[in-house]
Amino acid sequence: MTAFAELHRPGDPLLLANVWDVAGAKALAAAGFAAVGTTSLGVAAAHGLPDGENASAPETIRLVARLAAVPVLVSADLERGSVHSAVAAAEAGAVGVNLEDGLGDAGAHARLIRDVKREAPGLFVNARTDTHWLRRGDLREALRRGRLYQDAGADGVFVPGVSGLPDISALVEALDVPLNVLYGQQPVRDLADVGVARVSMGSLLFRAALAAITETAAAVRRAEPVRPGLPSYRDVNG
Template sequence: MTTFLDLHVPGDPLLLPNPWDAGSARVLETLGFRALATTSSGFAATLGRSDGTVTRDEALAHAAAVVAAVGVPVSADLENGFADDPEGVAETVRLARATGLAGCSVEDATGRDDAPIVDAALATERVAAAVEAAGPDFVITARAENFLHDRRDLDDTIARLQSFAEVGAHVLYAPGLSTADEVRAVVSSVDRPVNVLAWPGLPPVPELAELGVARVSVGGAFLFAALGALVDAGRELLDRGTYEFAATSRVARSTINAALA
């Protein structure tokens, strides 16, 4: 049987879109994606809130709803594990396993503006605790968040990822990499599958495959693209009083109706 981890093949990257609810998950599954992942920013936006304000219970209930809606593996964006200490992260992983998820990610971000990144040693302890709680089949993606917090320190990012690999992380992820050289440096420095985030300036998927990337995810981008279409339609109705958006919506509706049938 092919497992979620088996889908991570360096040079043949798993394209992992991030739905924001059960409906979008089913649409993406119907399009042919082999696995999905939740998005903390996208889910928070559906609640009218900013990223980082969702509770653990809310995130796990959301993940369970996505899992129940589809037949492909689902990984969850569980932010920093909703805990500062390793045992708290481990408890989050144990609860995540109970939802039917295939895996989850754990960040080294604190959620605080004054000190946005967890100390490297503690960050590694947190990943180790997550791996221990995961058991044999639950995939832990360890994230080094430097680049999302204006700390473009590639050496420190790589060192963190290497430490995460040493304690058993299954997949490594440094969101915010945006050049082929940055991606190449990360991939060549670790011995685990590497996930990259679709990001302005990032090379296209075929080039990422040549660089040895094993997974490409989109974060909240699909949700915000959908909201961008909503804004455009709203402005058209308000400013021009026309209905060109209706033609596009008919095409999308047929696809969605087929997915939800």
């Protein structure tokens, strides 16, 4: 089992903060986070690209390579991905990848997972199904796809958008691999209690940073105090 896989503990979940640049990863590493993920929205938006259209994979892989100098494990969000992008991410230093089905053909996604594990067996493949992201929620289909993906070799299953604790508990019970959910409506302690092994922050930090940018600029314009305790120039540049 890899060091990254060992962080996925049911009942004591990995809290995966998602970054879009080196500075954010360094700050999180300094704050004690052992692993980070990239955020496809953050990386895409930071480069003027659309999210959800497989447009940001090259930028993500370049980011992974730059993060090699940061003392933190990195998982790359490759959206729907490909064998080529997954192998490239691994070669750049990623210890894991997130591959989403976009609610397309489940069999095709299972084949992708199988092919990626064959070419990069040490890579932690987090298989995402969009049954609760692109739909209002379909537990039966999430269970079907989750089992199919784990049987194809996925190391974890990610169901973003699922929020009810009974549904989350049913997924934990039905799967033999760690369950990943997106941070949202349920407190982390409640997710831990039902056996979740990974809680991703997704685009949360990126969106929070955008809010902080506009709020700070508006405060300056209104001649109001800005948030105290900001990192100094020396802190960031050092």
